[in-house]
Amino acid sequence: MTAFPFSRRDLLAAGLAGGALMASSRVLAVPALGSQRLLVVFLRGAYDAANIIVPVSSDFYYAARPTIAIARPDPANPKAALPLDSDWGLHPALAESLYPLWQKRQLAFVPFAGTDDMSRSHFETQDTIELGQPLAGSRDYRSGFLGRLAATVAGCHPIAFSNQVPIAFHSASLQVPNLAVNTVTKPSFDARQQKLIEAMYATPTAQALAPQVAVTEGFSVRADAYGALQDEMVKASRGAVNPRGFEAQARRIAALMQDRFNLAFLDVGGWDTHTNQGAADGALANRIGDLGRGLAAFAEASGPQWTNTTVIVISEFGRTFRENGNKGTDHGHGSTYWVLGGNVRGGRMVGPQVRLSADTLNQQRDLPVLTDYRALLGGIFARLYGLSSQQISAVFPGMQPVDLGLV
Amino acid sequence: MRRPLLQQSLAALALALVAQPALAEDKPSSDLDLAMVNRLTWGATSAEVQRMRAMGAEAWLQAELHPPASERLPPAAQAMVDALPMRDQSTVALVREFREQLTAAKATQAAMPPPGQGAASNGPAAPNPMQAGPSGTAATQSMPPAPPTPQEVRRDYLGEAFKQDQTRLILRALYSPNQLREQLTAFWLNHFNVHAEKAEIRLLVRDYEDQAIRPHALGRFRDLLEATLRSPAMLQYLDNAQNAKGRINENYAREIMELHTMGVGSGYTQKDVQELARILTGVGIVNPDRPERPNPTNPAAIRDGMFAFYPGRHDMGDKVFLGHVIKGSGYDEVRQALDILCAQPATARHVSRQLAQYFVADSPPPALIERMAARWAQSGGEIAAVLDLLFHSPEFRASLSHPLLKDPQHFVLSAVRMAYDDRMIANTQPIANWLNRLGQPFYGHLTPDGYPLERTAWNGPGQIEQRFEIAQAIGNGSAGLFKGEAPSSTPRQAFPVLQGALYYGGLDKQLSPGTRTALDQAASPQEWNVLFLASPDFMGR
Numbered sequence: 001m002t003a004f005p006f007s008r009r010d011l012l013a014a015g016l017a018g019g020a021l022m023a024s025s026r027v028l029a030v031p032a033l034g035s036q037r038l039l040v041v042f043l044r045g046a047y048d049a050a051n052i053i054v055p056v057s058s059d060f061y062y063a064a065r066p067t068i069a070i071a072r073p074d075p076a077n078p079k080a081a082l083p084l085d086s087d088w089g090l091h092p093a094l095a096e097s098l099y100p101l102w103q104k105r106q107l108a109f110v111p112f113a114g115t116d117d118m119s120r121s122h123f124e125t126q127d128t129i130e131l132g133q134p135l136a137g138s139r140d141y142r143s144g145f146l147g148r149l150a151a152t153v154a155g156c157h158p159i160a161f162s163n164q165v166p167i168a169f170h171s172a173s174l175q176v177p178n179l180a181v182n183t184v185t186k187p188s189f190d191a192r193q194q195k196l197i198e199a200m201y202a203t204p205t206a207q208a209l210a211p212q213v214a215v216t217e218g219f220s221v222r223a224d225a226y227g228a229l230q231d232e233m234v235k236a237s238r239g240a241v242n243p244r245g246f247e248a249q250a251r252r253i254a255a256l257m258q259d260r261f262n263l264a265f266l267d268v269g270g271w272d273t274h275t276n277q278g279a280a281d282g283a284l285a286n287r288i289g290d291l292g293r294g295l296a297a298f299a300e301a302s303g304p305q306w307t308n309t310t311v312i313v314i315s316e317f318g319r320t321f322r323e324n325g326n327k328g329t330d331h332g333h334g335s336t337y338w339v340l341g342g343n344v345r346g347g348r349m350v351g352p353q354v355r356l357s358a359d360t361l362n363q364q365r366d367l368p369v370l371t372d373y374r375a376l377l378g379g380i381f382a383r384l385y386g387l388s389s390q391q392i393s394a395v396f397p398g399m400q401p402v403d404l405g406l407v
Numbered sequence: 408m409r410r411p412l413l414q415q416s417l418a419a420l421a422l423a424l425v426a427q428p429a430l431a432e433d434k435p436s437s438d439l440d441l442a443m444v445n446r447l448t449w450g451a452t453s454a455e456v457q458r459m460r461a462m463g464a465e466a467w468l469q470a471e472l473h474p475p476a477s478e479r480l481p482p483a484a485q486a487m488v489d490a491l492p493m494r495d496q497s498t499v500a501l502v503r504e505f506r507e508q509l510t511a512a513k514a515t516q517a518a519m520p521p522p523g524q525g526a527a528s529n530g531p532a533a534p535n536p537m538q539a540g541p542s543g544t545a546a547t548q549s550m551p552p553a554p555p556t557p558q559e560v561r562r563d564y565l566g567e568a569f570k571q572d573q574t575r576l577i578l579r580a581l582y583s584p585n586q587l588r589e590q591l592t593a594f595w596l597n598h599f600n601v602h603a604e605k606a607e608i609r610l611l612v613r614d615y616e617d618q619a620i621r622p623h624a625l626g627r628f629r630d631l632l633e634a635t636l637r638s639p640a641m642l643q644y645l646d647n648a649q650n651a652k653g654r655i656n657e658n659y660a661r662e663i664m665e666l667h668t669m670g671v672g673s674g675y676t677q678k679d680v681q682e683l684a685r686i687l688t689g690v691g692i693v694n695p696d697r698p699e700r701p702n703p704t705n706p707a708a709i710r711d712g713m714f715a716f717y718p719g720r721h722d723m724g725d726k727v728f729l730g731h732v733i734k735g736s737g738y739d740e741v742r743q744a745l746d747i748l749c750a751q752p753a754t755a756r757h758v759s760r761q762l763a764q765y766f767v768a769d770s771p772p773p774a775l776i777e778r779m780a781a782r783w784a785q786s787g788g789e790i791a792a793v794l795d796l797l798f799h800s801p802e803f804r805a806s807l808s809h810p811l812l813k814d815p816q817h818f819v820l821s822a823v824r825m826a827y828d829d830r831m832i833a834n835t836q837p838i839a840n841w842l843n844r845l846g847q848p849f850y851g852h853l854t855p856d857g858y859p860l861e862r863t864a865w866n867g868p869g870q871i872e873q874r875f876e877i878a879q880a881i882g883n884g885s886a887g888l889f890k891g892e893a894p895s896s897t898p899r900q901a902f903p904v905l906q907g908a909l910y911y912g913g914l915d916k917q918l919s920p921g922t923r924t925a926l927d928q929a930a931s932p933q934e935w936n937v938l939f940l941a942s943p944d945f946m947g948r
Contacts, residue, residue: 045854120661121671123856141863163846164859165867178869183844188879193934196925197875197941203921206943209812209862210871218872269853274646274658325654326646331661363677 035308036384037262039253039298040146040168042129043291043315045271046122048329049336050321050367051279052288053109054081056089058356064322068279068329079280084109088349093285097292098340101299105347107340108406112353112370114317120331122272125316130168132374134398145377147171148395150263153385158263159221161253166265175214177221181252184225194219228255250294254301257309268294271315275326295340307342310384310407312377318367321356332366337376339406350404351376374399383407440464441913442807445948446766447471447798448586450821452828453908455586468798472625472791474585483831484582491571498614498639498713503695505564505610512557519554569609569850570839576616576849577835580820591624591790592616593816594765596849597857598758599635599667601644603850611640612850614712628758628788629749632667636741639692639713645855648691650684651720660684662855668748670757675729682726686733686740689721707737716741755783759793764860766797767806775802810947812862815845817948818874822881822940823888826903833892841877845870875941882936905936918944 054070055061062069071080073089081089082099088109090099101107116135117128128135132145146168150156160169160178169176189197198219201212229252246268257264270287277284295311302309314337319329340346352370354360362368378392378401392401437460444451444459447468459467480488488494493501555563583589596616603609619638623631635641642648645659660683665671693715702708707718716738723735729747733740748754759779763771778800779793786792797803813821819841823832842848852858859865880886884902918926922942929935939945 119671120677121665122854123665124671141861160867160869163844163870163873164864165870170863175868178867180844180846180869183873185876188876193937196928196938200919200921200925200938200942203919203943205919206921209810209943209946210866214866214868215871216868218868218870218875221868222872272658272854274656275649324656325651326649326656328646328656330657 035262035305037257037264037302037305037309038384039257039264039266039309039311041266041268041295041311041313042126042166042168043271043313044122044126044267044269045273045315046125046317046319046331046335047271047288047315048273048277048284048319049111049315049334050318051277051284052091052094053084053111053336054089054091055087055356056081056083057087060357061321066323067327068277068323070279085349087353091285091288092280093289094292097289097296101296101340102347106299106342106344107338108344108346108348108350109336109338110351110371110376110404110406111336111349112334112351112367113314113337113373113376114334114367114369114371115373116369117317118333120317120333122316122331127167129314129316129373130166132168132377132396141167142170142172144168144170145374145395146263146265147174147176149381150174150176152387152391152394153263156263157261159256159261159265161249161256161264161266166267168265175211175217177214177217179221179225179256181225181229181249181256184222184229184252187219187222187226189219224260225256228258228260231255246290246294247297250298251301254298257302258305273319273328274324274330275328277328299340299342302342310339310341310344310380312380313338313340314373320366321361322365333362334367334369337373339380341407343407345405345407350406351402371402371404372399375402376404379403380406437913438917439804439807441917442810443468445821446807446811447590449580449589449817450824450948451909451914452824453912454829456909456912468795471585471587472795472798474588474625476622478579478621479584480579481582481584481829481831484578487831487833488575488578491574493568493571494575498611499693499695501568501610502607502713505560505568505607506696508555508560508564509557512555512560515554516556565607565609569603569612570836572609572613572616573839573849574835575613577820577838580816581824582829582831587794588621588624591794592621593849594762595620595624595631597852598761599631599641600852600855600857601640601850602853604853606643608640608643608850611638611643611713614638615640618712623790625791625794626789628754628783628790629745631790632663632749633742633745635667636663636690636745637711637714642690642692642714647687650688650690651717652685652688652722655681655684655688657681657684660687664748666855666857668757669751669753673751673753673757679729682728683744685722685724685726686728686744689717689719690738690741691715691717691720709738749788752780752784755780755788759783761860762794762797763802766794767800767803768811769861769863772802775800810944812866813946813948814858814862814865815842815847815870815874816849818946819845819877821948822878822945825909825940825945826881826905826936827888828907828909832888834888834890836890837880837886837888841880844877845873871946874946878940878945879937882938882940883933902933903936904932905939906932918942 050061051068051070056072070089070091071077073083074080079092082092082095084090084102090102098107115125115128117125119125127139130144131139131141132148133139133143144167146158147170150158151171151173158169158176160166160176161181162178163180165176165178198212198216200206201210201215206212253264253266268291273284276282279285298311299306315335317331317333318335319332321332324330354368354370358364360368374396378396378399381387381395382392382401383403384407393399440459441451441456443464444456448455462470496504580589580593599620601608601612601615603612615638619634623634645662646656647659650656650659657680661680663683664675664680669675693710693713695713705718709716718737721737725735726733726740728744731747733743756776760771760776763775763779767775775797779796782793782796819838823838839848843851847858882902882905922944925938925942926935929938
């Protein structure tokens with residue numbers, strides 16, 4: 001059942017509706033969002049970080065991955081990793097898209113990042129991350145960390161670019177809209193019909209199923225999205241490149257984050273590489289190439305707003321450090337997170353690191369976690385939005401943020 | 408056998424409810440009849456409600472729980488299924504034919520000079536490949552016949568097979584007289600999720616649905632579990648086809664325990680995952696290109712359709728799984744491991760909880776789950792017996808007064824059932840498209856956890872707004888559900904009439920005041936339809 005008709009009814013009773021709700025419901029929240037834009041990208045399926053941000057100084061890496069390792073940086077070899085620093089290299093499929101951002105110091109990586117959840121279950125750990133609550137104690141599925149962030153920071157206009165609202169955006173105090181950007185078509189209801197439908201959802205019984213505020217919000221998000229994307233489609237048809245797949249999706253998201261939305265969540269699935277994941281070429285290389293092109297397109301399509309934009313790329317866990325018997329990798333632990341944006345202090349590997357060898361692996365199997373994702377994100381949020389430690393603990397209860405100076 | 412659990416410890420509230428006659432809730436029994444039909448089927452139709460009232464609630468329920476083994480659709484629907492061209496081909500034949508066409512296309516391509524033409528169809532063009540649909544055929548017919556590229560063969564052959572399977576699945580959901588079995592088929596397809604887009608799984612899902620899922624949907628869970636384990640779709644999807652001695656792949660072993668049986672955090676360890684992966688070595692699928700394998704002279708080899716057990720790839724060492732020593736012996740180890748898994752109380756609870764989520768509430772009462780798990784143990788995991796308890800529980804009865812938000816599949820299918828009752832549609836493609844738009848196509852979930860059962864996953868503003876758009880397409884008759892119908896067939900109105908027997912037979916009296924007020928303001932019968940399908944009353948089941 002839907003949670004929280006309670007607070008929404010209160011807001012309705014106060015005469016707030018639709019778009020006004022977002023801004024007005026947070027008169028008590030102190031800091032202003034300003035023009036900050038934040039996009040969180042979740043790589044569902046636990047991407048193989050070690051083959052994307054490659055520990056090139058580790059002989060153990062090359063021993064542990066006899067068939068899938070990415071070669072050490074070598075300007076003469078197009079299949080070799082691109083140099084990041086003396087210990088790390090970048091997958092060559094990102095050469096055209098994200099490597100330039102690294103060189104412009106707008107992209108940083110945080111290796112050995114993740115959670116203390118050791119279930120090695122995709123779904124359990126994804127929930128852990130999205131909830132952002134301490135692992136011990138019972139989980140409150142009605143409260144995700146982005147939902148709490150949106151409720152803490154004034155002027156947040158959140159959206160999930162997906163066909164379901166992710167747990168990260170569950171919230172006790174606001175209803176976050178979702179929008180699948182590849183299915184936006186012309187809205188088909190006139191104002192009178194919209195009013196009739198909204199009225200049907202204004203009763204308590206109806207609110208239990210789909211709250212009236214959400215219904216109103218749904219109409220308005222759809223109309224706005226259609227308006228914004230119509231422009232984009234016209235532009236695209238006038239000789240602009242005609243991007244496809246994820247790249248097109250990313251451009252649309254950038255267009256929608258120009259005016260109306262400034263806190264967004266996006267899923268990119270398909271990272272569960274148990275077999276034949278490939279190395280410089282192959283399944284994982286194709287996927288990461290798509291992702292890189294999409295993120296670069298997002299940066300480009302953000303235009304001047306890029307300087308106010310931060311993108312954080314996360315995943316539920318890493319994979320086994322050794323390749324398995326099928327030229328793939330199984331479920332592991334520590335991962336590498338990405339932070340990029342016009343305001344990011346990038347071009348560096350950030351956070352505590354450890355020399356990678358058989359004896360430094362977690363449970364002789366996978367990467368240890370040295371930077372807790374809640375501490376990491378908490379630190380970024382604090383800098384971006386100027387949040388007090390009290391406000392950070394509202395977003396990540398019981399967690400001390402670490403400031404890695406990323407933004 | 409009906410209601411044997413009164414003696415068990417129930418919460419005080421539940422006891423109070425049980426003490427009353429089961430149907431004497433705060434609603435008259437005819438309302439509860441309707442709610443019951445709505446809950447256990449893909450949506451109430453006047454025919455189904457009449458049938459239920461004629462039989463009586465209990466007899467109807469027993470008929471739903473114990474349907475005939477054979478599938479019987481109404482003649483018109485059966486005729487449409489029978490007309491699907493690929494219906495008679497075995498999975499092996501399908502896969503072989505597909506690979507032959509692919510090989511031929513590759514050979515043709517290799518023999519041709521290398522111009523860029525034809526490459527356009529390659530690549531990630533369609534944002535959702537499930538919508539690829541009829542593409543190739545129309546395009547290639549209007550052009551001078553050029554040999555198809557391997558990419559086109561792949562897209563068109565797999566696309567066509569999958570489209571036919573979707574058509575069948577949708578027709579059965581809409582028109583099968585065994586509605587509960589169809590709902591359970593969808594439930595188990597989701598519980599044992601496979602994603603059609605991976606590899607050649609689009610050619611394997613028909614077998615999966617027909618052999619592994621539907622026949623066992625109301626039977627023994629143990630049989631269902633082994634049927635999914637022996638299905639080529641599952642073995643390909645979770646990579647066990649490649650799991651072999653010395654080349655261990657943990658993927659399927661982990662998901663069996665985490666998703667299919669015990670549930671995460673229920674006590675198994677990483678070591679148990681690794682031991683089960685060893686037990687599962689050699690469990691794979693036949694390569695239709697080399698049909699002689701596995702060697703039939705080896706008595707330990709098994710071959711059954713595309714399923715195969717390869718003794719040569721099996722790790723014959725002893726294993727310790729969940730505290731049990733399993734002697735190395737071949738496929739029998741798998742049977743032992745499945746027996747152990749199915750006997751775990753965690754499995755009974757995990758699966759019972761999901762059934763209760765599907766039929767009762769997002770957070771089902773723990774006492775109900777415990778009673779279901781007890782019935783599970785007592786019946787040896789008979790799904791119909793566990794459901795029988797569930798449907799007679801006071802918790803279920805009470806929940807009939809509080810509609811559950813429909814998920815997209817329920818919304819779309821119930822809308823079409825409501826709109827056209829038992830009048831056959833001619834084209835299922837719009838339904839497949841709507842399920843895509845709403846994010847819940849059959850076989851469309853990427854990861855093995857399946858679509859969420861919680862209603863909070865489906866009530867976001869964008870999601871609900873999409874439903875209104877679909878309500879409009881169905882309600883005003885513009886949806887194309889009769890496209891392709893022979894012009895000679897019975898004349899049909901341009902839009903459906905929702906104010907029919909079902910509406911006046913009880914639905915009208917249950918409408919909430921807000922909905923009634925809105926319906927009174929409808930400017931046309933079409934708009935009345937749209938508003939009704941968009942109403943909160945229709946969003947619940």
